[in-house]
Amino acid sequence: MLLILVSVTSIKANNDDDSKNGKITGHVKTSDGQPAIFVNVGIVGLNKGTTTIDDGSFIIGNVKPGTYTLKISYAGALTEQKTVTVTEGQTTNVEFVLSENSTQLNEVVVSSTKTINRKNLSIGKMNIAPIDLPLSVTVIGRDVLDQQQSLRLSDVIKNANGIYLYSARGNTQETFGARGYSFSSTNMFKNGFRINSGATPEMSSLERVEILKGSAALLYGNVAPGGILNMVTKKPKFTQGGQVSMTYGSYDLYKPTFDVYGPISSKLAYRLNGTYEKANSYRDNVKSERFYINPSLLYKISDKTNIVVEGDYLNYDFTPDFGIGQTNNIIANVPRSRYLSPLWSWGKTKQTTATATINHQINSLWQLSGGFSYQRFDRQYQTTERVQPDAIGDWSRPLNRAKTLEDYYTAQFNVTGQFNTGVIKHNILVGLDADRYNNTNNTFVAAIKDGKLDSKGVSSYIDQNGNIQSATYDKINIFDLNKYQQRLDMPVMNAIYSVLTPTNRFGAYFNDLISLSEKVKVLAGIRWSYQYISPTNVTGYYTPDLTPAFAKGKEDKAFSPRVGIVYKPIANTALFASYSNSFITNTGTDVNNNPLDPSLVDQFEAGVKNDFLNGNLSVNVTAYRIINNNLAQTAPFGPDGVTPNTNATLKALVGETRSDGVELDIAGHPFQGLDVLAGYSYINARYTNTPKSPGSFLPGQPLLNVPKHTANASVFYNFYDGSLKGFKVGASVYYLGNRTAGFANVYPATDPAPGQPQPASRLLPVPDFTTVDASVGYTYKKISIIGKISNIGNVLNWNVHENYSVNPIPPKQFLTTLSYKF
Known part of the structure; x- marks a missing residue:
């Protein structure tokens, strides 16, 4: 059985929030102090909820005053519920501490294959769950890279349909395509910044790979149609x-x-x-x-x-x-080696x-x-x-x-x-x-x-x-x-x-x-x-x-x-x-x-x-x-x-x-x-x-x-x-x-x-x-x-x-x- 320690306090809402409703904010952390990411947090009966972001925090805004049941859930474990009271014009703060440590949570709970519709994407530049966006997204997390022992980005994109290896010219680089159109350096990003695609990137440093399919021109300007790819590197932590x-x-x-x-x-x-x-x-x-x-x-x-x-x-x-060549538009029949x-x-x-x-x-x-x-x-x-x-x-x-x-x-x-x-x-x-x-x-x-x-x-x-x-x-x-x-x-x-x-x-x-x-x-x-x-x-x-x-x-x-x-x-x-x-x-x-x-x-x-x-x-x-x-x-x-x-x-x-x-x-x-x-x-x-x-x-x-x-x-x-x-x-x-x-x-x-x-x-x-x-x-x-x-x-x-x-x-x-x- 999971043990959850809950601390509930009420603090005055920000002066710039003139809503007569209240808010519920807080953090979800593991027993060793690490943020618990992608945990679902929701109010029972209201269909209002969110997921925790990279620092383990969450915000549920515009909640009418009253007493509610706050539910947290995540894959591979039991659902937990706690009672919270929301007061008009105030913020109710809830701090969750899970019994698991970060290693257990990563192995049992937070898997990148879970609920792709609920994860916030840094590539989207907005704190919005994908299910609320009229766009198609894919997230491939660190656990998938480890399970598949991915050495190259071409290994990773096999998990994203509609994205494919377009060319491997001269063994000098990998070029990808999406929905019929080739990526170039304009469509490749690392931590949200455009990068050159001429280098074969290193996979061991990545926390996840985010793919936004379709048009990303509004967010990133001159990009080819079909989609963009963002590589997110591992970030520092305050635990050893x-x-x-x-x-x-x-x-x-x-x-x-x-x-x-x-x-x-x-x-x-x-x-x-x-x-x-x-x-x-x-x-x-x-x-x-x-x-x-x-x-x-x-x-x-x-x-x-x-x-x-x-x-x-x-x-x-x-x-x-540059490979084995072709004759008369037929790939040459020579040994693979x-x-x-x-x-x-x-x-x-x-x-x-x-x-x-x-x-x-x-x-x-x-x-x-x-x-x-x-x-x-x-x-x-x-x-x-x-x-x-x-x-x-x-x-x-x-x-x-x-x-x-x-x-x-x-x-x-x-x-x-x-x-x-x-x-x-x-x-x-x-x-x-x-x-x-x-x-x-x-x-x-x-x-x-x-x-x-x-x-x-x-x-x-x-x-x-x-x-x-x-x-x-x-x-x-x-x-x-x-x-x-x-x-x-x-x-x-x-x-x-x-x-x-x-x-x-x-x-x-x-x-x-x-x-x-x-x-x-x-x-x-x-x-x-x-x-x-x-x-x-x-x-x-x-x-x-x-x-x-x-x-x-x-x-x-x-x-x-x-x-x-x-x-x-x-x-x-x-x-x-x-x-x-x-x-x-x-x-x-x-x-x-x-x-x-x-x-x-x-x-x-x-x-x-x-x-x-x-x-x-x-x-x-x-x-x-x-x-x-x-x-x-x-x-x-x-x-x-x-x-x-x-x-x-x-x-x-x-x-x-x-x-x-x-x-x-x-x-x-x-x-x-x-x-x-x-x-x-x-x-x-x-x-x-x-x-x-x-x-x-x-x-x-x-x-x-x-x-x-x-x-x-x-x-x-x-x-x-x-x-x-x-x-x-x-x-x-x-x-x-x-x-x-x-x-x-x-x-x-x-x-x-x-x-x-x-x-x-x-x-x-x-x-x-x-x-x-x-x-x-x-x-x-x-x-x-x-x-x-x-x-x-x-x-x-x-x-x-x-x-x-x-x-x-x-x-x-x-x-x-x-x-x-x-």
Whole structure:
């Protein structure tokens, strides 16, 4: 039986609260003083309630005077009830202390698979439970990452239907997509700040991964449609503790990690976690080595104000790997392990971030928050790339070295609050954000002689005899590596010019969740976004000067409205519908050589959210339509509006892309010990209403790398008593449907003559696949061990970028982690 100590006091309400009703506030903590997060707190008979947030606190406002039964509940434990008295114009404070400590609560109670409709999201910027929002959200918590032993973000997103790995180009990074549209750096966030997606992020430092599907333009400005992803790192605590672990896996994977936290003083707490990882690969010659550190400090200026300062540093050495290639739009039939680039190929990524955030609770209803983030990103590699052999497998390997530097400054400020206009309740957000983004790309060449650039240009190199050659490094055959003699020397490549592109973004937004009643809520808001890409700054290092022309500056600005409605016929069911508009910036110029305007995107969404089994199981269904009303593609006519245009660099906003889909999300604890996380998505994303003109996309063909069907299911069971106490078992199934890679087909410049063949398709079909993982673990006091076999069926499939980076998925592998908590 749980024991709960309750202290009830009455204090005078804030002077700025003129309501004649009262409020109930308080905290729920564990026996060792840790905040109890995501605990349900409700008033019996009133259908009024909330969940505790990160500090264990809760607020239930606008309660009529009287005596009530306050109920707290959470998965895997009994429900508890206490009597409280609410007085007019006063706040009743309730402090709960649970009998469990934080470790027990994490294992038994607070699971990230529970009630996804009730958890407040930092990515949403408002203290609102998802069930009251006309949006679709997914939260994947630390327990799921530990149970599945997730090493990469691509492992994590398998638990979110409608989100998928879009590309793994060259083994240099992972790119994701949602609802038919690719994420870029604009859609990836860490602790609410936009980050570069070129680095493969570290999973051991994360507390949870939040995904907001659909439109997020109102909150974050220039984002691609489909959704955004936010990684939330572990935060300092005022109790001493930590964990060390060691992970070992197939292909000589070694990964020790540590995580320590505790108080420095009564107002200052710290956390420090980090890891080292070294591994070979199922791919010949491919290896990696990572070092990561993540320190953070939490300073409580007062009971109402705190500052969190954190940073992290990732040093990632890897082997660039552009996969196995394809011939005649068919994936090459070569061994999964075959590596086709030179053995000397190398890659390095370094990413540093520093973030400071402040939160100030003005009173129980109003809060200020803000922050600043700096990011330094440095990635470079040298190899041969673009595996594009001919029909018999011969491939002339092009040499390339790449280097990208970024400095990224981001700031934001938000005000959230609640007030009433008569019987109508308002929960508002007002905010500002700004970014400064400096991107520097370098172009390299090997043929530098006597301090001058050879006239053969940027594709030239110096061979073993000191002679300047052009075009390619050497030739191999992807089916028979012994057919040609491979070169073994690594050419020295020099940067011949760099291009600096500064980008500035600014946004101001307002959002209001209007509660017309307990059953009907309306969400309405608007954002104004401004973006200016400055003229490029090009620096050449050699003569003759082959630097490109300076690009003009480009200015984009747009309003992004959003409106939605939520109807709750009963407390645990919500029907919703929403509309939003956003914009996508475009590169290139129109036929008059002016910068191209942004494309406007309409998004429609409707669905139902349900909580069953006393809030222990959430089942949500969502349908959506996304329309890019003015797709940027080759202009059909020249400046005179009559002459057909054949210049692919001149563009116009003509045609559409459209994505229609349905998603099913299931998450929760049907009964004690059982964790369930599952879902299904259908995506029909294609080109529509495109004009019949040279270079225009053919209508009806699918958008690239978009699976029409995805499905996932993860089931874990923890034994809490009996002879198997301490054991856990689980399995995960992941299905990714057929995709189409390559390049989209376009109308030819001239129609083929009668009897002549049509232009060859540029599409590369990729088949569907299903993988199954199984896990078993055991915990005894402070020690735990868990093992996993992934891809039990040893299924072969591929991640494809365009038509040249065809990377096989991992075969059957094992992974085991031994941990000690203190």
